Amino acid sequence: MIGTIFIFTQAGRIFICDLEIMDGLTPREGCFVAAPICLLYVNNNDDLVPIAIQIRQGVREEEKSIPNPIFVPGDNWMDWVLAKIYYQSSHGQVCSHS
Numbered sequence: 001m002i003g004t005i006f007i008f009t010q011a012g013r014i015f016i017c018d019l020e021i022m023d024g025l026t027p028r029e030g031c032f033v034a035a036p037i038c039l040l041y042v043n044n045n046d047d048l049v050p051i052a053i054q055i056r057q058g059v060r061e062e063e064k065s066i067p068n069p070i071f072v073p074g075d076n077w078m079d080w081v082l083a084k085i086y087y088q089s090s091h092g093q094v095c096s097h098s
Contacts, residue, residue, distance in 0.1 A: 013041060013042045014041055014042075015040045016037065016038070016040070017038045017040060017091070018037045019034075019035050019036050019037070019090045020037075020057055022036075023035035023056075023057040033090075034056065034090045035055075035056060035057045035090065036053055036054060036055050036056070036083075036087045036090050037053070037054045038052070038053045039051050039052040050084060051072065052072050053071045053072075053084065053086070053087050054069070054070045054071070055083060055086050056068050
């Protein structure tokens with residue numbers, strides 16, 4: 001798998017969208033602001049397809065007890081759908097308010 005990612009990276013078919021700009025924003029009470037990192041792949045149809053999503057940036061000291069998994073298409077389908085929703089929502093916030 002790592003060798004495959006290296007080959008696709010060298011071929012310019014792997015991209016990272018890091019929405020770090022969202023990290024550290026203070027949401028209103030009871031809300032959560034995602035700052036996802038998404039690994040994307042350009043498939044043979046030239047579609048940009050997400051292949052891994054991490055919802056939060058690095059783990060702060062006060063958040064060490066909160067898991068920060070990386071979601072992939074092979075995970076539980078609901079987990080993968082929710083990760084994509086978090087990514088799309090954050091991406092939309094960055095694009096529409098920039």
